[in-house]
Amino acid sequence: MSKMHLKLKVNGEEKELLAEPRELLIHVLRERLDITGPHIGCETSHCGACTLEMNGKSVKSCTVFAAQANGAEITTIEGLAEPGTMNVLQNAFREHHGLQCGFCTPGMITRAHRLLQEIPNPTEEEVRHGMAGNLCRCTGYQNIVKSILAAASEMNAAKEAAE
Ligand code: FES
Numbered sequence: 001m002s003k004m005h006l007k008l009k010v011n012g013e014e015k016e017l018l019a020e021p022r023e024l025l026i027h028v029l030r031e032r033l034d035i036t037g038p039h040i041g042c043e044t045s046h047c048g049a050c051t052l053e054m055n056g057k058s059v060k061s062c063t064v065f066a067a068q069a070n071g072a073e074i075t076t077i078e079g080l081a082e083p084g085t086m087n088v089l090q091n092a093f094r095e096h097h098g099l100q101c102g103f104c105t106p107g108m109i110t111r112a113h114r115l116l117q118e119i120p121n122p123t124e125e126e127v128r129h130g131m132a133g134n135l136c137r138c139t140g141y142q143n144i145v146k147s148i149l150a151a152a153s154e155m156n157a158a159k160e161a162a163e
């Protein structure tokens with residue numbers, strides 16, 4: 001099968017590669033570009049472990065052909081903070097025990113990051129609704145929600161202080 005020449009911008013870096021039309025974005029990222037933050041859970045669009053941002057939207061990367069991402073701007077968990085540092089959400093997940101085994105965590109945090117762009121001051125119900133596409137097999141939902149709400153209030157307090 002003939003390969004396609006793809007250009008992607010991943011975490012601010014331009015990447016070029018050849019991919020077969022059948023290849024999924026999650027496989028290209030993990031196996032070819034060594035970006036292993038997005039995890040493979042179900043590969044059937046149910047679990048959200050593979051969540052990333054594509055052109056400013058949350059996307060489950062097991063549902064996207066790499067060819068569909070040609071020219072796209074992609075942010076994975078690796079791109080949410082400088083290497084060796086943690087952003088507000090990552091810190092909040094650590095402080096509020098928002099993770100247990102950690103398998104769902106990159107997808108959770110990447111989705112939560114976009115959710116807080118969409119709704120900067122969400123209610124608990126809005127967090128639960130906005131995170132409904134991300135499953136935690138350790139069932140740590142209470143603390144995940146608590147972490148996201150804590151991150152939101154910290155971000156809003158910082159915004160107010162800067163005004
Ligand atoms: S691996 Fe993509 S939704 Fe589960």
Ligand code: FES
Pocket residue numbers: 098099100101102103104105135136137138139140
């Ligand atoms: S922390 Fe284990 S799957 Fe969510």
